[in-house]
Each structure stands twice: as C-alpha cells, then as structure tokens.
Amino acid sequence: MTVHPDAQKFLDLTAGAPPLDTQTVEQNRADLAEAVPLTGDRQDLATVAPT
Known part of the structure; x- marks a missing residue:
C-alpha cells in the first residue's frame, strides 16, 4: 500500500x-x-460558538 506524499512528509518529519x-x-x-504547512491550506470557519 502506498502512502500519500503529504502523509509521508509528515511521517518523515515526526x-x-x-x-x-x-x-x-x-x-x-x-x-x-x-x-503545519503539511496539513494543507487554511480553511476559514463560518462561526465559533460554545456548545
């Protein structure tokens, strides 16, 4: 089984x-x-609210 290149970068790093x-x-x-750069592009959140 092959590992996604980004996952492999993280595994190599850690x-x-x-x-x-x-x-x-x-x-x-x-x-x-x-x-952090290995986790992908930043995603904006619509809202953050307590539960």
Missing part, C-alpha cells in the same frame, strides 16, 4: 521525534510551525 513532554515549549512550537 519519525524518531522525542515525546512532547520531554521538549521545551519553544521546541514544541518550532516543531509545530514546521509541521
């Missing part, structure tokens, strides 16, 4: 990554900033 609780907040933020 392979061997340390657990989140072993890194600093700054490192986790930097890692997230690197991974």
Whole structure:
C-alpha cells in the first residue's frame, strides 16, 4: 500500500521525534510551525460558538 506524499512528509518529519513532554515549549512550537504547512491550506470557519 502506498502512502500519500503529504502523509509521508509528515511521517518523515515526526519519525524518531522525542515525546512532547520531554521538549521545551519553544521546541514544541518550532516543531509545530514546521509541521503545519503539511496539513494543507487554511480553511476559514463560518462561526465559533460554545456548545
């Protein structure tokens, strides 16, 4: 079975990554900033309301 190229990029990026609780907040933020572009184009929300 083949993996979608975008999914493979994410898997490659996170392979061997340390657990989140072993890194600093700054490192986790930097890692997230690197991974976000792999999630696709930003989608606008119509509304946000409490449930």
